[in-house]
Every structure is written in C-alpha cells, then in structure tokens.
Amino acid sequence: MVEFNFLILVICLFLYVLLGGADFGGGILELLTRGKAASIVTKAIAPVWEANHVWLILVVVILFVGFPSVYSTVLTALHIPVLLVLIGIIMRGSAFTFRHYDIEEKRPMKIYSVIFQYSSLFTTFFLGVTLGGIILGEITMDYREGFYQVYIHPWMNLFSMSMGLFLVLLFAFLAGIFTVSEIKDEKYVRYFAKVTKRLLLGLVITGALVFLTAKLEGHGLLVEFIQSPVSIAAIVLATIALPFLWKYLNHPNVVMLRLIGGFQTTMIVTGWFAIQFPVLVNIKDGPDITLQNAGAPYKVQLYLLIALVVGVLIILPSVGYLYKVFKFGDDTRDNF
Amino acid sequence: MDTFMAARMQMGVSLGFHIIFACIGMVMPWFMFVAEWKWLRTNNPVYLDLAKAWSKGVAIFFAVGAVSGTVLSFELGMLWPGFMEHAGPIFGMPFSWEGTAFFVEAIALGLFLYGWKRLNKKVHLYTGLVVGISGVLSGIFVVSANAWMNAPAGFDWIDGQAFNIDPVKAMFNKAWFSQAHHMTIAAFSATGFAVAGVHAILYLKNKLEIHAKAITIALAFASVAAILQPVSGDLAAKNVAKLQPAKLAAFESHFETQTKAPLIIGGIPDVENETVKYAIKLPGFLSFLAHGDFNAEVIGLDQFPKEEWPPVPITHYSFQIMVGIGTFLMLIAAIFLAGTFKYKHWLEKKWWLKMLFAATPLGFIAVQAGWIVTEVGRQPWIIYGIIKTKDSLTPMPGIQYTFYTISVVYLILSFVVIWLLSRQIKVLHAKYLSNG
Ligand code: HDD
Ligand code: HEM
Ligand code: HEM
Numbered sequence: 001m002v003e004f005n006f007l008i009l010v011i012c013l014f015l016y017v018l019l020g021g022a023d024f025g026g027g028i029l030e031l032l033t034r035g036k037a038a039s040i041v042t043k044a045i046a047p048v049w050e051a052n053h054v055w056l057i058l059v060v061v062i063l064f065v066g067f068p069s070v071y072s073t074v075l076t077a078l079h080i081p082v083l084l085v086l087i088g089i090i091m092r093g094s095a096f097t098f099r100h101y102d103i104e105e106k107r108p109m110k111i112y113s114v115i116f117q118y119s120s121l122f123t124t125f126f127l128g129v130t131l132g133g134i135i136l137g138e139i140t141m142d143y144r145e146g147f148y149q150v151y152i153h154p155w156m157n158l159f160s161m162s163m164g165l166f167l168v169l170l171f172a173f174l175a176g177i178f179t180v181s182e183i184k185d186e187k188y189v190r191y192f193a194k195v196t197k198r199l200l201l202g203l204v205i206t207g208a209l210v211f212l213t214a215k216l217e218g219h220g221l222l223v224e225f226i227q228s229p230v231s232i233a234a235i236v237l238a239t240i241a242l243p244f245l246w247k248y249l250n251h252p253n254v255v256m257l258r259l260i261g262g263f264q265t266t267m268i269v270t271g272w273f274a275i276q277f278p279v280l281v282n283i284k285d286g287p288d289i290t291l292q293n294a295g296a297p298y299k300v301q302l303y304l305l306i307a308l309v310v311g312v313l314i315i316l317p318s319v320g321y322l323y324k325v326f327k328f329g330d331d332t333r334d335n336f
Numbered sequence: 337m338d339t340f341m342a343a344r345m346q347m348g349v350s351l352g353f354h355i356i357f358a359c360i361g362m363v364m365p366w367f368m369f370v371a372e373w374k375w376l377r378t379n380n381p382v383y384l385d386l387a388k389a390w391s392k393g394v395a396i397f398f399a400v401g402a403v404s405g406t407v408l409s410f411e412l413g414m415l416w417p418g419f420m421e422h423a424g425p426i427f428g429m430p431f432s433w434e435g436t437a438f439f440v441e442a443i444a445l446g447l448f449l450y451g452w453k454r455l456n457k458k459v460h461l462y463t464g465l466v467v468g469i470s471g472v473l474s475g476i477f478v479v480s481a482n483a484w485m486n487a488p489a490g491f492d493w494i495d496g497q498a499f500n501i502d503p504v505k506a507m508f509n510k511a512w513f514s515q516a517h518h519m520t521i522a523a524f525s526a527t528g529f530a531v532a533g534v535h536a537i538l539y540l541k542n543k544l545e546i547h548a549k550a551i552t553i554a555l556a557f558a559s560v561a562a563i564l565q566p567v568s569g570d571l572a573a574k575n576v577a578k579l580q581p582a583k584l585a586a587f588e589s590h591f592e593t594q595t596k597a598p599l600i601i602g603g604i605p606d607v608e609n610e611t612v613k614y615a616i617k618l619p620g621f622l623s624f625l626a627h628g629d630f631n632a633e634v635i636g637l638d639q640f641p642k643e644e645w646p647p648v649p650i651t652h653y654s655f656q657i658m659v660g661i662g663t664f665l666m667l668i669a670a671i672f673l674a675g676t677f678k679y680k681h682w683l684e685k686k687w688w689l690k691m692l693f694a695a696t697p698l699g700f701i702a703v704q705a706g707w708i709v710t711e712v713g714r715q716p717w718i719i720y721g722i723i724k725t726k727d728s729l730t731p732m733p734g735i736q737y738t739f740y741t742i743s744v745v746y747l748i749l750s751f752v753v754i755w756l757l758s759r760q761i762k763v764l765h766a767k768y769l770s771n772g
Contacts, residue, residue, distance in 0.1 A: 065428030072417035311436035
C-alpha cells in the first residue's frame, strides 16, 4: 500500500519537475534572454498555469497524510530555505498573473516582468537547495546543537548550493525545449536552440559539480551511484539521448524535442530515486527516515490511495481535454 | 512578542489573507455563470461584457488564492510540526479530496478564461458551473479539516499517540456540517455584498446598465445567503454549546454556570472579576439560543480551570461584530427583496446605493471575525481536548522574523491587488462611458 502511495508521490514530483519546471524555467529563460521569450512563454504557459501548480500541493498533501514524519522533519530543519521558496512562489505567481491581466502600461509591466524573472530564479535555486538538504544527511534531530547546526548547516553547504544551480539549469533547459518547439519565427527558433544547447552543456557540468560537492561534503553519492544498476542505466540512457536532442535542436520537431527532453529529465529523477530509495530523508545523528518507518498506518494509506486514484481518474481526462483545447486548437483564434 | 505568539499571529495573518481570496474564488464563478447564462438567454451583450469583466478579476483572485493556499499547506508544518505529525494522517483525507476539487476547478477555470472562442457556447457555460461547484467543494473539504480540530474524531488517543485511525470518521466529525454550511453561506454573503457595493458606487456615478445588472446578480445570491446566515449561525452556536462549552462561554462572556442564562449584548468583559460591564442582558435568551429552552443550564467558564480559558475579550468582541454585521446584512437583504418584488423605485434611490456601498467590506469583516471566534475560541487547544497549541510549536527560534516578513509580503500584495482591480474597473467604466 505504502509503495503505491510513494509511487504516486514520485509521479507527482516528476510532473512538477517537468511541467512546473518548464514554467519556473520560463522565468529564468526570460531573464537569460533579456525578455525575448516573454510573450511566447506567457502564451504557452498561461492556460495550464494553475494546473501545474497543483502537483506541488499533491506532493505536500501526500507527504503529510502518508508520511507525516518526513513532512514535519523537513519543514523543521529546512524551515529557512522552504520559507524562501514560499516567498518566491508568492512573488512569481502574483507577478505572472498581474502581468497577464493588468491593463497594458509600460512601467508596471516592466516591474512585473523583473519580479517574475528574478523570483523564478530565486525560487528554483532554493527549491534545489532544499532538495539538497534532504539528500545530504546533515539534518539533525538534536535541537540542542545550536541554531547554526540545526537550522542553517543542513542546507548551507556546497552540495545543496550546487543542487540549487543544477535545478536552475534543468528548469531553464526544459523551458528552452518548450519554447523552441512553440515558436514559429525562424530567427527566434535558431536563437533559442542555441540558448538551449548552452543550457544543456551547463546542465552536464553542474551535474558533475553535484557529484563532486557530494564527495567534498562526505556524502557517498558516487559510490552509491556505482552500486545502483538502475541509476547507471538511467544515466547511460540519458547520455545516449543527448546526440538526438542535439539533432532535434538543430532541426526542431515539436514532438521529438518534448519527448526526448522529458525522457532525459525522467532519467535524471529516476537515477536519483534509485540511489535514495528506500531512504526518504537522510538524518545525521539517528536512523534515516525511510519508506518503511515513515508510513502512516495501513488504513490511512488505503484511504489516501483511494482518494488519489479517484482523483486521478477525474483529473487525467480533464487535463487531457485542457491540453487538447489549447495545444492543438486553432491558433488563429485569440483568447480574450 | 515571543516565538509562540509570533507563530499564532503568522498563522492568523496567513489564513485571514487566504480566506478572502478563497471566498471570492468560491463564489464569483457562480456570478459569472449566471451572467453568461443570461447573455445566452437574452442576447443582451451587457451580460457578456459583465461575465468577461468579472472573469478577469477572478483570474487575479484565483491566482493569489492559490499561492497563498500553497503557502498555508507548508506553514502548517513549518509552524506546528508537533500538530501535523499526529494530525496529518487523521485529518488529511479532506485535504486529499480538496486537492482533486481544486484541480478540477483550476482546469475548468482555464477553459472558462481562455475558451471564449474555442469552446462551444453551451460547453463554455458549463465549465463556469464546474468552476463554481468545485470551488464550493474545496471550501467544504478544508472546513471539514478545520472542524476536526474542533471536534476530534476517528482515532483513539493513548499515551500521546493516535491509534485505530479512521479517516472517514475524522472527516465527518460532529462539527463539519455546522461549520460547512455556515462557511459556505458566509462566502456567498461576503462576496455578494462586496461585488454589489463596488458596482453600487459606480452606478451612483453613472447610471450604466451593466452596473445595475451586476448589482442584481450579486444581491440575488447575497440576499438569500444573508437571510439564511443567522439561522445557520444559530445552529452553529447550538453545536458549539454541545461540543465546546468553553468556547461558547468565552464568546458569550458567560462566566458563571446557570439556568435561565442571560444573553449578553455588547459590553466590556472583565476577566479578572468575571463580569461584563455596560452590557445589555436578556435573561434566559442564552439558554434558549444554546439549547432551545429558556430554562436550560448553560455551562460557564467557572467549570474550567483558568489556564484552559480561551481569551475572552477577543472572542467576545469578534462574536458581537459578526452577529451585528449579520443582522445588518439581513436588513439590506430584506430591503432588496422588498424592492425586487414590490417597491421597485427603492432600488434606484441614492440612500439605497450608498447603503450598499457602505456594506462593501462588511461581509468579509464578519468572515474574519467568525474565524477568530472559531480559532481563538478553541485555545489553548490546537486539537480540542487532545493537544495544546503550545506543545505543537516548532522548536525553531526567531519566528518573529518570519512573521514580520510574511506580513509585509501580504500587506504589499493586498495593496497591489486593490490597485490593480481599481485600474481594471476604471478602464471598463471609461470604455462604457465612451460607448455612450
Ligand atoms: C458573512 C459572514 C458571517 C455572518 C454574517 C455570520 N457569520 Fe458566523 N461565522 C462566519 C461568518 C459569518 C464564518 C467566518 O464563516 C465562521 C467561522 C468558522 C465557520 O465555520 O464559520 C463563523 C463561525 C460562527 C460560529 C462558531 C462556529 C464554531 O466555532 O464551530 C458561530 C457560533 C456563529 N458563526 C454564529 C453566527 C450567528 C449567530 C450569526 C448571526 C447573524 C452569524 N454567525 C453571522
Ligand atoms: C480561513 C479561515 C481561517 C482563519 C481566518 C483562521 C484564523 C486563525 C487564527 C486567528 C489563529 C490564531 C489563533 C490563536 O492563536 O489564538 C489560527 C490558528 C490556527 N488555525 Fe485557523 N483559521 C482559519 C481556518 C483554518 C483551517 C481551515 C485550518 C486547518 C485545516 C486552520 C488551522 C489552524 C491552525 C493549525 C492554527 C494554529 C494553532 C492554533 O492557534 O490553534 N485554520 N487560525
Ligand atoms: C476555511 C478555510 C478555507 C477555505 C474556505 C478555503 C478555500 C479555498 C478555495 C476555494 C481555494 C481555491 C482558490 C481560489 O478559488 O481562489 C483554495 C485554495 C487553496 N487552499 Fe484554501 N481554503 C481554506 C483554508 C485553507 C487552509 C487552512 C489550507 C492549508 C492547509 C488551504 C490550502 C489551500 C491550497 C493549497 C490552495 C491552492 C490549491 C492549489 O494550488 O492546488 N486552504 N482554498
């Protein structure tokens, strides 16, 4: 039972990284390209904007219902980076909406854009830092160790920071792929393909940095990685996909680009979970929180699963309909 | 301010902020739906303009509602980990259903906002209805979770641990129904009067048809709600008398257990001397309101050790404010109904439009006051009779600073939203004026 709920948790996380990632990345991409993509990004994201958001909520709800100790431990030890993420979410969410709905006027639009772009970067970075803190294992349950050790050190370290960078590049890369396949204007296609290729290079480099800093911080990421056949397979597959991605960036093809980009991201997340599994949160001075010891009682898991399955049965067709109406609909019809 | 106080204030500010957007997100889609439906029936383009103008506002409110809700779902754990660790598995079920309801709401709203030209007219209208229904459902689910904190059910509490958890029993706890209907009605009343108030002031300036139509739609909902509200509130109070006598005693400032208990109106509670100064007392009425019998005994605060008393003055004042506003809104509703069915000329009068304008914020003030009654009235418990609020506090020091930060962010955001909306309204208004 608990495994099923965990699986759904992982799927929600995937979808958040993929779909939510593309819209967080949209802001970062705008920042990197000095606003060139703004209208394209907005147009592509707007209708699915709220729906993307919900994956994160689902993750949180599954956590506090099904794995309450993960929820309360993480939110206690990583209170500060999570707070920063939340402030970022408030700012970018509001700025995006305001930009979309406020009456056209240069100055306010400019301000919304700047807030949206920088807070996208900021939020993504601290989301990565938070993930880094969960993986690294510097979280302590001994609250007498002093403020720094308990509330700062678990995330203020090289590994978590490079996780932050990695996520920034990953999200920007996803948005790049999304944008390349969305634009029609030939000149911009080339430009964004170039940017996306650079982001891909950066992604590979920061990926290496993550392993390096893990070693520096004393986390056996590399060793665990080598011992996990699934992770190796995942990374090998992700690497094999690289040349194809390169090819389709040179000759954009909507379906292939999205498929391969999505595939690579899936592989990255799979590789990570394979290493981590069944540990959910690494703890410094006590037993790690694992799938087995964090799960809520059977009955709770059962009802959670029922709610999730029914939810999915209702939601999936509706999401499908939403995408159908907006992605494959007639582009010439305007919205308002 | 200590960490504990700061955490409580932060929770209150975040929830108080969210609830405004949540109410609007629950109710405005219904107004839009009616406007569009009227347009399809009458072909009067004013209705279409109204539906579109409202839908822009809704999009803004919806987005801010969603981000502030997201913040809340983290805050519960950031501020009260000791509560969520126990409560999450028990009261989580309504939250998982709320997730589904919200998802459907978000999808339907996406279709509604961007589908004007892409969807068939009937289908488009229908998506509006889906937004409204799923919005109300999400509200009911969350309130059911909150009701569980007031009337914990569905588990056995043994040595500080929950056993035999039954999420279904927890969800359908003894308080959920009375809170759910009262809250849903409140959302309609608050949003309806707010919308009517804004259009009333515009109508005062220029007698445009669009504003008259808007007022009628908003008040059609709000007036029914406002008339049901006291009835529903009375049921809520009876339920509180049964489940949480200390809360009832606190908001009624009822210190001494007695039969023929008096209803206290107004006044300043003096907790030290356990009396209320300068109040109007109606003997027997509290007994009647709480138990339906003028001679019934009503438990007072004297039955509880002093450290288990909720803060009396705050809950008392909040309750008075809520009931006072409820009475006033009921009066407006009565005038509206009389005006609609008999005295049509009333509804064009200046005093009427001014009265509506004055009522703009009242419903929301009552909502805030009502939540203060519920939440502060539950103190010192976070789960009534099970876990104390102070025992579930995060061990992290310095919550004062997060409280200041969150408050400043929300304060700024509130100003921006108000500014943005007034710009929208001005543009719309100007467009109409130039069209003659
Ligand atoms: C427009 C808003 C509004 C208005 C006019 C009223 N209420 Fe209310 N009231 C609420 C909005 C509200 C609320 C914000 O929605 C609360 C908070 C918790 C809840 O479920 O509803 C609430 C709570 C609440 C409670 C506490 C329930 C609990 O703790 O479980 C009682 C006893 C009442 N109300 C009673 C009344 C009475 C007798 C009213 C007579 C006019 C009244 N309310 C008008
Ligand atoms: C949206 C309407 C709500 C408002 C305005 C509101 C208001 C408040 C206020 C003012 C407090 C501080 C009370 C005090 O410390 O004296 C509080 C506390 C709290 N509320 Fe609510 N509340 C609302 C709904 C909810 C809901 C739906 C839930 C949960 C499902 C909830 C959970 C809590 C928790 C966990 C606390 C902190 C512990 C406590 O002080 O009891 N609230 N709320
Ligand atoms: C009485 C109290 C509450 C009511 C009536 C309520 C209702 C709603 C409604 C109608 C929405 C949809 C947003 C909109 O339409 O603008 C919403 C959003 C949301 N609410 Fe609340 N809410 C309440 C309290 C809470 C609490 C205590 C939490 C968290 C623990 C919460 C979490 C959320 C979340 C996460 C969202 C966004 C959903 C998403 O993005 O997936 N709400 N709420």
